Amino acid sequence: MTQTQSSLQHAANVLGALSLVVADRMNTAIEAVAALGPSAPAALAAMHEFLDGGSVTQLSSVLGLTHSGTVRLVDRLAAEGLVERVGAEDGRAVSLVLTRTGRHMAAQILQTRETSLTSALSALSADEVDNLAAVLDTMLTTVTLARAEQRSARTGNRSQPWLCRLCDFAACGRSEGNCPVSNAVSAGAD
Missing domain, CATH: 1.10.10.10 (Winged helix-like DNA-binding domain superfamily/Winged helix DNA-binding domain)
Incomplete structure (x- = not known):
């Protein structure tokens, strides 16, 4: 990374590239x-x-x-x-x-x-997967709250932001109260 690139710019860029590759692979497989x-x-x-x-x-x-x-x-x-x-x-x-x-x-x-x-995720260690999961939960919470605010500004009510259309609820731990999206929506409604 050159001195003109910030860590945030680099992280945002590689997140964008990775998210497209992962989404394309997943969508191709499920379609x-x-x-x-x-x-x-x-x-x-x-x-x-x-x-x-x-x-x-x-x-x-x-x-x-x-x-x-x-x-x-x-x-x-x-x-x-x-x-x-x-x-x-x-x-x-x-x-x-x-x-x-x-x-x-x-x-x-x-x-x-x-x-x-x-x-x-296959190249990551168990600790790296755990750390990544915590970071992704934080990012999902932020995105969920932003989406709820956008809908609230557009419609005047704070409706469910529906990020979970392809989610496996058992994997996210929704029934145990571990889903970052559900938790963010619940916290935002308070």
Whole structure:
């Protein structure tokens, strides 16, 4: 590193390069599992982890797609036998539910994601992985709070910032209170 480069600039640059490589590798791997476009794996994983029985509007928010784009995606997933639309008792609402085949594919997507991501960590020692995990938790907390603030400024309410569309909740320790995203959102709501 030359004297004109700061450590922050260097770290930001290599983080950008690494994040693109890791994301490209992961997306290529998980998109091959579903073979239904780039949003299908995230939709299936989100439904598997926390949104099964949710609405098209909720899925749209999680994926960052327009309502009509989400409807088209759900149509494709339903045509493949991965998702079913289930009407509410009053007939006014529709819930999206994974089929057995959809659950199986979502589990495959999450396993493929894990394999892709852990391969990027393979050169690190156990201590380095622990240190990296702590740094990543801090970074995720910062990004989550910033995203919540951006949405609050735009919409006037502090809604869930939805970073977890491809997250494995068991791996992040969400149920044990260890998820940095969930914890940041909870702390920000106080």
